[in-house]
Amino acid sequence: MTRGRPSTPVGTFGEIGTTQLDSGKWLANVTVRLPSGKGKRIRRTGKSEAEAKRRVKAAAVDATGTEDTDLLKGSSTVNQLIDVWLNQYDGAKSSIDQYRSTARVHVAPAVGSLRLVELTTPKLERFFRSLTRSRWQASRTLLMNACKYAVRMGVMDHNPAAETTPAPASDFKARALTPVELATFRRMVRHYADQAKSFGVQLPELVEVLAGTGARISDVCVLRWSDVAGNRVTITDVKGGGRKRTVTIPPTTVAALERQRKVTFGWSPYVFTHGSAEQVRRQQPQQWLRWARVVWADRERVFGPVEPDVSWVTFHVFRRSMATWLAGQVSIETATLQLGHLQAATTEGHYIDRTGMVPDATAVLGKILGSGTEMAE
Template identity: 30%
Template structure:
């Protein structure tokens, strides 16, 4: 029994036939086997036979397979991407909002009118290189957004490859992590005291800022994790008082400020033992602070969650004209990591901070000592193979 004629290869078409429709109008037609395996007729018209065939060939080259998907090579860049992200529900709303900001302010003004098939690696590369002169941070965020957006186009077969992947690597000057010395901490506490005592219009400043910073120093937690703490997360009466970090604070347009039940990552969920100064501070707050409906350790006067941005802005006001401009809330976290690394090891510091890997802690959080550790006595062992050096050492010791 014969097998019959083999099917046309995907994406190829058969013989083009042209007919005259009326004076000055010709129609060219053929059948193409689309990438879904279905053969379909495609037509095009022109004022001459050659023009009709040329129009049909152009149409065939740019043809996208009819599909249920809304993303094709003819889709305008950025169309539908944010909707897919929100529908997928995998990425946090605050991250999507940041993507949308970069998309609106940076990407769309440059590429908004382009179809996906018109976005080339060279065009993207030149644009990203230009962005570096404006801001390395903006360059990095834009590359992330473009890469994720065009990655979706690849997954939906609108593009064969992601053109962002071949653009130039973003080089960012690496700065050494800087932590606080005891002298710096003394200056921080002095600035906190001065700001709290300062007379200003409105309600008197509370002691929240000093307590928030103390708890950051006591735990190495992120500022959002500190603000998300509830009294139910703290065991002050345990044999070894501790607290459990299991949430963070988020603020989104249209949603307001709320407590997210999971912090930044799975490894961020952790229970840490409390030093004595934090235990004393928390017991004082538990006794003196009014009860609030959300059980927050650091609620607003209205009994709602404090915003991370507001606390960061308050700290910028406190450090103004104090020489502490380099100190951010993350600096307290780096200070904890550095101290634990020096006294114990980087692995313990990573666990305390909620990092998935000690490599992250070493590279971005642990300050290098000003001088290397004093290992002179250890290195002295290397001289034992040199009798002359050993003799000189003995002479120096006698003198």
Template identity: 30%
Template structure:
């Protein structure tokens, strides 16, 4: 399947109705009538075996013999690509990976970052590692050994690689190329041991905000205001940079997070009109943040994109640019060397988790599970007062 027979290129007159005979620049009908070259239509033909096993004629027309041949070659290349989408037990994993990326990942409703991560991990790890295996050779033991090797080198990527393997081999099962998905029997990759959550306490936030306000370079780069909106909502840096004035209700003191700033390969920087959690979130913001927003409403022109935090050219700002600016701030103030933009989200989660409860913190951060909030976003509480002398009575 996916192959073609010999290509023939034949001249015709009358729009492809009358077959011509001759050579060079002299062509005549069967009755001997000569036809001018500009009135000739060339038709390239061959037979092609499609992915259903049936052989069919394929043709392409042009005003020149070379053009007809090239047009047919282009049509055959596209037809071969379609035929290669048929997955069998002899299909190599790298072919299945390409098919999965094109038809199941790129065409899905997944977030841009997720699609790009799946493509990167598949192309940089899965294909070089096991792409040469045929599907019938993808035994659990082979995949288990490869995943174990990846875990030893880079466990975070190994977890995603196993997820990609499961996804693409699910396609092979649905195509009846294999009966079961071997990747689903591979031992799960253990979650990387997370470091203790480190967040700013109230005193730390007050001191950091004061340092930012006194730093002329930080003020020029809008860092104090960006930090304030993150501290007031717990939003991610991309969500803060995507904030529009139409999402801010100054009268009701509400900020709505409705999108994020992302960069997609081949597309560039743009505002994605959904957040990571896919649902818009509204927040009643504290007075210090409202004062900042009211000031910016007076001082910062809305610009064509209606952004609260536009770039110097009134366009979108990129998260990586802000992170670079933040690193320069930390170089000038080494006492804040451990702080990243994501620290403010953890600080919000910790403050709400301690002041209210974990469920409230999860809702504030837009998490669907409070377990995620507790594990990754709330710092362990400080050690309480020493009451051992009193409690020792229980052991008498």
């Protein structure tokens, strides 16, 4: 059992002591616990007691390699750091909500009470490895960003999360719609709309806008009529902090918007609405799609070709499909611009279905390989 006074936490200092010297000046002294764990005695003098204290405190902070701010200090906890960082983070609300959820559910119980001076790479490595791949990735991203902020503020002298092992690569493979699957999905949502009441009748047109723009469902939900001009649509990237891009849409999407215009134009500023002329919320189209799957599964079957299974198709699949179609027929750079990604690696690594983007290269191969008649002779 440990006896005596508890040791000063690493990277902090104890109570400042002062003494007035015979010369009339004041001497302030304090013991600092360095990041190495060793103690160091620091002394400074001043014309007044307050000046001596200020000088010795500044020297103690320099010795630990960090600086205190109005909101954070080396003795602050990881939970406090995350709160301060998120309060100044200017990302999308959905991203902030996800970060707070990760912090509350995973980070806080494991390392949230640690002081910043106690946060080390080995501790974080053990914590990350105790999680599943997706939770590992989410927690590491959160702590890397928060600690990066602390380093910029001078509260930490390095980023311990940046030195940890990244989460294992996902075995996820993007899947794009085939033409047959796309046709079946269109029939499914139209079949639902023919029987739907109220605002669910908008689902087929909403699907056409998703298919023709490659936008996220959250971006389509905030689409206004002022964003639509003929065959050009301006997309507001909700997840990307409100960045805008203008895309050219195909005739099927133009026709869908014209049909939708008759429903909401002049009544609501939004292309897709749900009561009181307000924008449709993301959860509502997702509910329509769930109902559409149920109605489609219960439909009366007729004799004819077997319909492919489209129960796996979500709204985000149209984004991956757009990336795959453009990368296969035009270029990855075009797909990146269409989706609004900042880096082509994001599009290539997470959105392109490699099985669905192989172009017809027989003309090129024919020139290289020849007719093959010399093999037959």
